[in-house]
Structure formats: structure tokens, C-alpha cells
Amino acid sequence: MDEKYSFSLRKIALLGGINNYIAVSSRELGDALGMSQQSASKRILELLEEKYLIRDLGARRQRIKITDIGVEELRKEYNEYRRIFELTDHVTLHGKISSGMGEGGYYINQKPYMDQFYAKLRFKPFEGTLNIKVAVEDLDKLEVVRNMPGHVIDGFEKDGRTFGKVMAYRAKIQNLDCAIVVPERSHYEDTMELVCKFHLRRTLSIKDGDDVAVIVDLTPLSPEN
Amino acid sequence: MDEKYSFSLRKIALLGGINNYIAVSSRELGDALGMSQQSASKRILELLEEKYLIRDLGARRQRIKITDIGVEELRKEYNEYRRIFELTDHVTLHGKISSGMGEGGYYINQKPYMDQFYAKLRFKPFEGTLNIKVAVEDLDKLEVVRNMPGHVIDGFEKDGRTFGKVMAYRAKIQNLDCAIVVPERSHYEDTMELVCKFHLRRTLSIKDGDDVAVIVDLTPLSPEN
DNA sequence: ATTACTAGTAGACGAGTAA
DNA sequence: TTTACTCGTCTACTAGTAA
Numbered sequence: 001m002d003e004k005y006s007f008s009l010r011k012i013a014l015l016g017g018i019n020n021y022i023a024v025s026s027r028e029l030g031d032a033l034g035m036s037q038q039s040a041s042k043r044i045l046e047l048l049e050e051k052y053l054i055r056d057l058g059a060r061r062q063r064i065k066i067t068d069i070g071v072e073e074l075r076k077e078y079n080e081y082r083r084i085f086e087l088t089d090h091v092t093l094h095g096k097i098s099s100g101m102g103e104g105g106y107y108i109n110q111k112p113y114m115d116q117f118y119a120k121l122r123f124k125p126f127e128g129t130l131n132i133k134v135a136v137e138d139l140d141k142l143e144v145v146r147n148m149p150g151h152v153i154d155g156f157e158k159d160g161r162t163f164g165k166v167m168a169y170r171a172k173i174q175n176l177d178c179a180i181v182v183p184e185r186s187h188y189e190d191t192m193e194l195v196c197k198f199h200l201r202r203t204l205s206i207k208d209g210d211d212v213a214v215i216v217d218l219t220p221l222s223p224e225n
Numbered sequence: 226m227d228e229k230y231s232f233s234l235r236k237i238a239l240l241g242g243i244n245n246y247i248a249v250s251s252r253e254l255g256d257a258l259g260m261s262q263q264s265a266s267k268r269i270l271e272l273l274e275e276k277y278l279i280r281d282l283g284a285r286r287q288r289i290k291i292t293d294i295g296v297e298e299l300r301k302e303y304n305e306y307r308r309i310f311e312l313t314d315h316v317t318l319h320g321k322i323s324s325g326m327g328e329g330g331y332y333i334n335q336k337p338y339m340d341q342f343y344a345k346l347r348f349k350p351f352e353g354t355l356n357i358k359v360a361v362e363d364l365d366k367l368e369v370v371r372n373m374p375g376h377v378i379d380g381f382e383k384d385g386r387t388f389g390k391v392m393a394y395r396a397k398i399q400n401l402d403c404a405i406v407v408p409e410r411s412h413y414e415d416t417m418e419l420v421c422k423f424h425l426r427r428t429l430s431i432k433d434g435d436d437v438a439v440i441v442d443l444t445p446l447s448p449e450n
Numbered sequence: 451a452t453t454a455c456t457a458g459t460a461g462a463c464g465a466g467t468a469a
Numbered sequence: 470t471t472t473a474c475t476c477g478t479c480t481a482c483t484a485g486t487a488a
Binding site for chain 2 (some may be wrong): 006014016021024060061063082083084144
Binding site (some may be wrong): 260261263264267339420 | 456464465466
């Protein structure tokens with residue numbers, strides 16, 4: 001989101017525009033934003049154009065409300081601040097082993113993915129992926145991780161099929177190096193996928209339903225990644 | 226803090242500039258901020274001028290660190306996001322406008338009530354009360370509000386008739402300051418009464434049956450109330 | 451009162467370039 | 470390579486004002 005929109009949207013959110021329509025004149029908004037009535041009016045039109053805001057333009061007073069898209073953008077910024085102030089160098093995610101759909105394995109075993117894993121994370125994933133259903137109390141932490149820049153594993157095409165771009169985050173499970181892999185075009189999910197050099201189920205003697213803790217490395221990446 | 230500085234400072238914080246000096250060239254910062262090397266260089270000079278940043282300008286690479294002043298400004302923004310997303314300071318009650326029995330108006334217009342409203346809520350109710358039938362799913366939230374300490378409006382006697390003690394809770398309806406008034410000896414009710422400085426039906430262009438949201442302020446009262 | 455257009459202006463930006 | 474100057478362009482702002 002453009003920074004000028006972020007500031008305006010945040011102030012509207014503070015006026016209560018997240019859950020409800022609020023009656024705010026362009027003059028009032030201008031005062032809140034430290035700008036003129038005219039500029040605030042224009043800003044509202046821009047935010048409407050960007051679909052961050054919807055409006056009910058009554059005869060007397062306009063009423064505005066932040067859209068889901070707008071709330072999502074604000075939440076991304078919130079997560080950036082959480083990374084700054086709450087999470088220092090790592091975060092622990094608790095969850096349970098789940099079998100999932102087994103699709104991850106087929107994807108991860110593709111050579112172009114494998115080669116990139118080795119180049120960027122310094123290990124070749126042994127098997128497919130280990131699915132972990134993250135505990136509800138840690139889901140917001142998972143969202144913070146998802147919004148961080150990770151190791152980029154580029155997508156490719158093969159046999160007419162598209163393999164999407166994936167983000168990988170260094171992590172540890174029971175002191176074993178591993179990585180969380182997140183498809184770029186993923187929505188809100190409560191399950192994360194782990195890849196590791198070893199066969200995790202066998203090496204750690206874990207089975208579906210077991211509780212595990214995954215420690216995700218949050219130290220900033222060096223630029224060449 | 227000027228919004229253009231806030232954005233830059235946040236990105237520097239995400240690069241690790243809060244606790245340590247970090248080596249970031251103006252080109253790298255420009256890339257992170259989506260601007261040119263020249264503009265990033267200028268931005269760093271401005272942030273230094275504002276005392277949000279200190280710099281160790283080495284021969285090859287500059288190293289920058291966010292000052293305590295800068296961290297404080299970032300924390301203010303973080304707190305704004307916390308207010309937005311961790312809202313424990315207010316509760317939203319949804320409901321429909323209802324005409325009610327019109328009794329509230331007669332009571333509230335009594336001078337002893339009016340005087341106390343002005344003394345404690347800093348406004349004189351324009352007319353009587355606006356009745357709102359609270360949605361079933363929010364009734365438990367209304368009960369929470371009813372059980373909270375509010376502004377006490379004392380009762381009195383007049384012409385042999387008793388006017389009871391009333392509790393008032395600061396609230397907002399479409400960003401307009403108002404108050405919920407609750408007679409002390411009231412049983413379970415699904416209707417709440419609002420008072421406001423303005424004629425709410427006219428000001429907000431609302432009529433019976435319209436859906437509204439009332440945001441009740443839950444911040445603790447200062448002792449003199 | 452409102453919202454929002456047009457026009458004029460100040461300031462933010464990047465290209466070129468020096469140190 | 471760096472940082473950061475000058476300068477031309479262009480965008481974002483406000484004043485005036487219409488609806």
C-alpha cells in the first residue's frame with residue numbers, strides 16, 4: 001500500500017471506521033490528517049478508487065467504512081510493527097502434526113525447486129513436506145512470519161504445468177534445521193509445511209496428532225537472497 | 226512524526242536498525258523504500274536532522290542506527306495499531322432504531338438530570354432519548370456494559386414524584402459523541418437509550434428500523450465521576 | 451452546511467554529476 | 470564504488486469557488 005494511503009487509512013481506523021460506517025466530513029478528516037478539506041476530499045476519492053474504503057454519500061454527511069481489503073493492508077503494517085517490537089530474532093510456533101493432502105511432496109521434489117533449496121538454504125529436502133496445524137493462539141505469529149521477506153524460491157513451468165513461487169523461512173524443529181515453505185499466492189491458513197534434510201517423522205519419531213514446536217529464524221536476510 | 230519519515234524509519238527498523246548500527250547504502254535503502262538513491266540519501270539527511278537517526282559515516286559504507294527519539298515515535302505508531310486491532314477499550318453494539326415509549330424524553334428533560342449531564346458528560350442532551358433495540362448477538366455485550374461503573378446521575382424528588390438514579394456511559398454513534406443512559410433499577414432489557422447534544426434522527430438521517438452501531442467507551446472513569 | 455472541481459504553486463523526486 | 474549536490478520536471482497540495 002502506498003504510504004500516503006496507509007496514514008489516512010490508519011487515522012480513519014482510529015476514528016472507528018473498521019467495523020462501522022462513520023460520519024466524517026472531509027473537513028474533519030482534513031483536520032485529523034493535518035491537511036486541507038480539499039485534499040482530504042481528494043484522498044477519500046483515491047481511497048475509494050483503491051477499494052480501501054466504501055462510502056455512503058448522504059445529503060448531509062458522507063459515511064465511510066474501511067473495506068476488508070483496507071483492513072488487510074492495515075494488518076500488514078500492524079504485523080510489521082509487531083516484528084519490530086515483539087519479535088526479536090525468533091518466534092516459536094506450536095502445533096500438531098497433520099497428514100494434510102500430501103501434495104507438498106510432489107511439488108517440493110521437482111528439480112528446479114530442489115536446486116534452489118540447496119543454493120539458498122544449503123540442504124536438499126529429503127522427502128516431501130511435514131504438515132503442521134498451528135495452534136490457534138499462535139496463528140497471528142504465523143501471519144507475521146508470512147508477511148516477512150523470506151528466501152525466494154522462484155516458480156517455473158514444466159509439461160505445461162505451472163509451479164508457483166514459494167517463500168522459505170529458516171526454522172528449527174527439535175534442534176534440527178528445517179524450513180517453512182509458503183506458496184506465494186496463499187491465503188489465510190492454519191497449516192504450515194516444513195521441509196528438512198532428514199525424514200522428520202522417522203528421525204524425530206513423531207506421528208499425526210503429536211504436539212511440536214517450531215522455532216522460526218527472523219534475522220534479516222542478506223541482500224543476495 | 227511526519228508520515229514520510231514514519232515510513233522510512235519503519236523500514237530501517239525492519240532492517241534491524243533499532244538496537245544496532247546497520248550498514249545500509251543509500252541505494253539499498255532506496256530500493257527498500259521504492260525510491261532513488263538520491264532521494265534515499267536526502268531522506269537519511271532529513272532523518273538525521275530530525276534526530277530520529279544517528280550515523281557513523283565511514284569511508285566505504287555508512288552505518289545508521291535509530292535514536293531513542295526515533296524508537297519512541299515508532300512506538301507511538303505501534304500503539305495506534307494496537308488500539309485498532311487489540312481494541313480492549315471499547316465495545317460495539319449493533320441494533321435497530323426503535324420508537325420506544327417516549328418516556329425517556331420526559332425524564333431526561335428534567336433540569337436536575339440536565340445539569341448533571343452537563344457537569345459529567347460536558348453536553349446538554351438536545352432532545353429526549355433515541356431508543357435502540359440491540360441485536361440478540363450483542364445482548365451479552367450490553368449486559369457487560371450495564372454491569373460496568375458508569376457516570377452516576379443522581380436521582381431526585383419533584384412534586385411528590387421520584388426520579389431515579391441513572392448510569393450514563395460515554396459512547397459514539399457514527400462518530401458523534403453520545404451517551405447510553407440506564408436507569409439503575411432496570412431489569413433485563415434489549416433496548417438501550419441514547420442521549421446526544423444533537424437531534425440524532427435528523428443529524429444522522431436515521432429512522433425507525435435502521436441498523437446502527439454504537440461504540441461504547443470502556444476506558445476507566447477518572448475518580449471525580 | 452456539505453463535496454469536489456479548476457487553477458496556480460510549492461515541494462518532492464530523479465537525472466546528471468562532483469567529490 | 471560510495472554520498473550528496475544542483476537543477477529541471479512533475480506531482481501533490483491549497484485557495485477559490487461551484488453545485
